[in-house]
Amino acid sequence: MNNKNAQKKPQLEDIAAALGLSKSTVSRAISGKGRIKAETREKVFECIKELNYRPNMIAKSLSEQKTYNIGVVIPMDSSEAEAPFFQTCLTGMAKECAVRDHDAVVIGTERDNLSQLTRVIENRKVDGVIVTRPAADGSIEKLLDDNGMPFIVIGRSVHENSLIVDSDHVNGCRELTSYLLLQNPADRLALLLGSTEFTVNKSRYTGFVSAFMDAGSHANERLVFTGIDSELKFSKAVSVMLEEQPRCIVCGDDMLCMKLLAKLADLGKSVPQDVRIASFYDSAYLDSYSPPITSLIFNAVELGATAASQLLGILGGTAPAEETLLPYEILIRRSTM
Amino acid sequence: MNNKNAQKKPQLEDIAAALGLSKSTVSRAISGKGRIKAETREKVFECIKELNYRPNMIAKSLSEQKTYNIGVVIPMDSSEAEAPFFQTCLTGMAKECAVRDHDAVVIGTERDNLSQLTRVIENRKVDGVIVTRPAADGSIEKLLDDNGMPFIVIGRSVHENSLIVDSDHVNGCRELTSYLLLQNPADRLALLLGSTEFTVNKSRYTGFVSAFMDAGSHANERLVFTGIDSELKFSKAVSVMLEEQPRCIVCGDDMLCMKLLAKLADLGKSVPQDVRIASFYDSAYLDSYSPPITSLIFNAVELGATAASQLLGILGGTAPAEETLLPYEILIRRSTM
DNA sequence: GTGAAAGCGCTAACAG
């Protein structure tokens, strides 16, 4: 007869009416705040199930002055080598957000173009932000800070009071390098690192150098190349490097590693007989290589999830950790045997 | 003296008061709906600038029953070869959304796990959805459709009334294949294609076959391999294929292409002298190869932006295009000379 | 052309 329960989504009022209660009681039953009789609460939950009630998040938002959204700053100009990382990280965040009934909003940024971030802040579309690739000059963090927007960054940050979540690149690289130092003459261990604009490369470098210090030796400067961010620099670096006859070469990322492997193949050098190879970053692109390449492994899903978890914690009032470092794994494979 | 304009964000009421108008008039001035004196409107805009007023999107949302968000379904289990595509696509969407004052919300999906999508729908967090990788069984589209959620899919869809935006893979592959047919004996042109689960591979196949039909010939079945989604299938396919002495091999994606190149190098075959190589998908991972690889190029940023634009159009009441096909570019490089 | 008032669906005092 009365098909009022047919299409329209039920709201607090409906379930209140159905139970002969008031909206506020129902609201309390749901939120768990304030005193409420256990019995009433159960009734409410039952009714919720029956009517398939779901709260209207927008109304909740307006009332609580919270959006239940977090923003995720991702670079619009990432290289293809990095893209899988951001993508994976993002899924980790989305997963964690979902568990806590939040959502992740995409914020694209480019060098000198933070307009999307500004928009999102001004429109109050998010409660907090995760910065997946901090700007070299800390401008993103500053903008966030100036606007009183809680945020956490993945990686290093030049900004003062940034809360950090990151894979432990320093110790990962350090441990991998230490392993290689046991196996190769210290003065014939080479390093090939990408753009110094990315803080991760600084961490890698730090780890590399630390391992030498630990061993009481120091790196052969003519075998250490950083800031390799162009084809030209790459070929120059490699030819200079090879003259020095390195016994083992550590690559900062898999793109560099691939290029190097191609070059070595050209020159008829074989891995690991003539030269050993290791990479600081493990991607599927190297899977097809024979021999398989020794490398560091980080869990990007977990990294994203942890970052989201930390941020949501802060938003919930939890005292945040200054810095959270996630574990790594070292995979010794045939390329360094 | 009165520092009321110091910290608190101004709202409609404030600017109304400042001008001696009512909230509703100001609201009209901003939205442009309803009659309003041009003069008043200007005053309002001026005042908005001065007070740096920005509407509270949440309140607007509640009132209008719109979220100003769109959801973007991305796979949580994409391969690394695909990740750059999704990432790039996403930035295109974010960009377009920003221009139209909307935001993109991430929705991660896996095979048989649409829980994040369900959550977002039930929580009414978005006004519409873009599906970047439709499920093989159309389950995502069905869920959306059943819930009356407007959506558009990137790629093909098995679901009936899906609105589509895609790169024109069929004609791209067709044209590239046609070019190769001019240059190579039809019965010595090979194809190596990834998982048939992905609709894009079906399109690629269709394009490949069409080119043969156009030329009045047909493909050598013993040189056509589809569904190559594992290491094992790959090596089997390649060894069978090579026995057949192909003059030119077309790879469905760059990951396959890379593996193939590695294999050919192993066998001492050189490109393009012994065998020509082309790829249907162009990524930076092949950049390091010498010779450079002939391939199809699609603009993922534009694809994402177009999809977002279409969806926002629908949400705005525009009659949508059934299917929008985006242009491609063919880059003939040394690998097929 | 403009203003007053109701309402979007929920939360949060404040009473009872």
Added chain:
DNA sequence: CTGTTAGCGCTTTCAC
């Protein structure tokens, strides 16, 4: 423990 009453900040009839 529960009900009543105000809002949250904007849009939108409906009068004037």
